[in-house]
Amino acid sequence: MKSEMQDLPRPAASLSWPFPDKPGSGDGFDLARRLRHAIWVYDIDRCRVVLANAAALHLWKASSEAELAARDLSKDMSTTVANRLKQYQAGFEESDATFSELWTLYPHGEPVSVDVIYTGYRLPDGRVAMMCEATGIAEDTPETLRSAEALLHTDVMISLFAASGRELYMNPAARNTWRSESTHLSDIFVDPHDLECILRDVELNGDARRVVRIKTDAGLAWHDMSLKSCRDAATGEPATLVTSIDVSELKRARDRAAYLADKDQLTGCYNRSYLQRHLDALGREDRGAPIALLYLDLDKFKQTNDRYGHDAGDKLLVETAQRIMTCLTDADLLARIGGDEFIVLLFGADSSSELNDRIDRIRDAVCQPISYKTVMIEVTTSIGVARLPVDDLDCEKYVRHADIALYESKRLGRNRWSLFTDDMGRIAGERLRTEEELASAFRLGEIVLHVQPCVDLVSGQVVSAEVLARWLHPKRGLLLPVDFIGVCEETGLIEALDHFVLEQGCALAKLWKKAGLNIGLSLNVSPRQFLDDGFMSALALHARDPDFVPGSIQLEITESVLAEDQDQVAGRLRKMTTLGYRIAVDDFGTGYSNLAYISKFPISCIKIDKSFTETIPDSVPVIRLIQRLAEEIGAHTVAEGIEDTAALETLSQIGCRQIQGNYFSAPIPVTDIREAVRRIERRIATAASGR
Known part of the structure; x- marks a missing residue:
């Protein structure tokens, strides 16, 4: 904590430091021995008190500096306290920082809450230790002391920023994430637009919450951040309280789940569910150019499965998807909708000749033999094609049209592609009626x-x-x-x-x-x-x-x-x-x-x-x-x-x-x-x- 922030609410801490070696003397400490309030020097690296005046000995309930140094209290030191002390040391070395906090000491296991000012202290061997100056025994209620202790040990990152964005306070969890002693609120966000949006919400509603990508000392991460408008308790000036939780693992898990929900697990291309949402979205858009929809399946795929096994069939499907992808642009889309059936959306094929060329490239790419173990499996495909005009938003209708055209390709002998026509639609309608009537023909005799x-x-x-x-x-x-x-x-x-x-x-x-x-x-x-x-x-x-x-x-x-x-x-x-x-x-x-x-x-x-x-x-x-x-x-x-x-x-x-x-x-x-x-x-x- 910086010196000018000494009047902020300060967290209590449990300090229990061991002193295995005989304490030495340090230049400039003689004057401190004459002072009436407790002062001691703590060696952060070696976890021991190396110097202490009489008031400090009294505070620690020690008979002498040697007896205080001989205490082995490291067994009770929490990881949070150890990390906090390292944060102090980094602050001393980087900017000669001063911290003022409420700490709870445990001499002989009895809690004593003390307001302490911490400053850097150079030891004779050049290392930086911490000089601790107790300004008085805290008179806070048990509830206050416990809340301060919780603030110290929680993994939730809690920070306070001035209206200008300047950092006013960070609890240990936050300081462990942003080790710099001069963190600005704008330094945290990867995308400045996220900060603008969340601050606008705070201004309108008094608080805001959003999952955003942020910068940490360990790299980029995803945090669930809550911001609330408040006042600085030390100055009364407007401030922003920021509570942050690292949700990177959860975000990655959800992103992975979303990816899997949209992808076909075998081929890696999009699945039927994603295609349906994509077509729904296209149906709401004002498209600037026609789209070609290809309905494709593999000829005699079942025979391949029956003759060579499902492993061969799976390899054929994976290879087919990869071959189609090589013929597509970034704007196009490929989805496997089940079995050996694929749908391709081709964008930008404005002329008939260009569309014909693109379809022929896809068919030629697919219709190449595939090596499986010791055999070469012949591959052919039948394709039905429908064109989605710019002025018709009923995309599902054109999926049906492409399916009808696919049936026509199969009727004509397979291994070809057919473009949907109105005559195909009429014949398909008759076939559908036949299908519906035939379903009841057995029952009706x-x-x-x-x-x-x-x-x-x-x-x-x-x-x-x-x-x-x-x-x-x-x-x-x-x-x-x-x-x-x-x-x-x-x-x-x-x-x-x-x-x-x-x-x-x-x-x-x-x-x-x-x-x-x-x-x-x-x-x-x-x-x-x-x-x-x-x-x-x-x-x-x-x-x-x-x-x-x-x-x-x-x-x-x-x-x-x-x-x-x-x-x-x-x-x-x-x-x-x-x-x-x-x-x-x-x-x-x-x-x-x-x-x-x-x-x-x-x-x-x-x-x-x-x-x-x-x-x-x-x-x-x-x-x-x-x-x-x-x-x-x-x-x-x-x-x-x-x-x-x-x-x-x-x-x-x-x-x-x-x-x-x-x-x-x-x-x-x-x-x-x-x-x-x-x-x-x-x-x-x-x-x-x-x-």
Whole structure:
């Protein structure tokens, strides 16, 4: 405390200093020995009293200087007191400062509160000690003494500044933060604007509180500062009381939490939550230029996860984000909104050519192979693009537009980008209506089964029928799978459709057997359904039904299924045949099945795809090869898509016995099967009798 501030309220302190060595003498202390008030010299470095007059000995309840020096009181010295003494010493050396405070001494453990003036004292060896002059015993109440003691020991930084900003007082915690003896209020703040704002609040309201960045002797920090307008108790002049708490760790923790709340943890780019707030903010702004919004996802990302594992998928996502970032400016924004989906906001692409170039750069950057362990993973992306005009603030609408354009890119074959058009919006609206109507179609009984008979040309009989799903739409009439299967796959309703066909097909097979119809049923099985353990469980459940006839149901799998893990596929097929189901390969010749494994699969039927039967006679050699392959593995063939007599006669001549197609019957409701069988068999018999 500076000398001119001696009349300020002064904190009490607990001093208990050890004196292990014999005290020496100091020049100029003889006069002090003659004074009636207590004076002693304290060696701050060695923590001992080195000189004391008679009054000081009386105050300390010591019989002699030697006895006082011999006391070992360091055990009771608090860290706060030790730090305060070092602050005094620094003040003595830097500016020959003088301090005046209320301290509490503990001679023989009994508290004595004394007003003391501290000045620097040069010891014979050149070190700076502290000369202590007791001006009188304090008469303050216990409450006052305790509050002064608390002010000394608290970690809260408490300071008093004059109206000019000049420092008037700092408690030990504050002095430990700002060690300079001439701290000005303006010296504390990193940003002068913070000081201006907080002082303006004090002037208006009498107090203010704000978390600000400040300068300390240890570097920059964040402090929670409270300022109150008051008066200097010593002079009565206007002053400002400053209470400060270091909240740097809390601020860093909150900043980190805010960062994590806005960032995608895997890729480090922004997340959906931040993007939503950003779009909301854009919707309130008067934008000066259009913005391009890109909705991007990775083609066949699920297959990468399934084939190489989630570590490979994660690496692909991280690499994708980094590649996109290299194509963006500081004004642009990238967010991962879930799975393999990203949204990019491009600013400043005013012309169509510039926008096209920027999108092409992003797509080219993403579509580069990624090395993972010993393999190179091919990467392609589909992108939907929407432009946000300056005069439309509905940003969410353009996210939907970009999503619609992304769907168009996928529909066109993937690995491309599409710009949203009004026609896309119209088609998307129709698809959305279809989705909403389809969700209730199962509940309302609008999904029904039709069957298409399969004819044996030699016996002239209908031997089986393929089950096909139809939608009896209340307004649009009978819809074929091409009109709604895509929507089912997109919405997850495909599982409900697969379940419906299996349940209804198995029930129909039992019904026909009871009715004396000796006709087998073929049920189509999707690749997704084939690998589903729930599907296997359902097959086993139906097979245990007493009315189940082994061999009455044929499961048609696509050739693409055979191209997967052959051992896994063979195992599942054997389980199905063990349960009593027959296996057919649908659309054979259009996929990439491994012919070396065909003989290992328990296949009873190969269905020749209509792409071959529609190109007769050019495709006859291929059809003969398929027939020969079927004979070698003990299976029979069924030619699909037969529409005319010429194709029928050619197939009959080359030995293809079983025929399915509109030549004999288009798909019909299941209730019409008896009439269809009679009509078909009558037609065959008539044709045979005429030959």
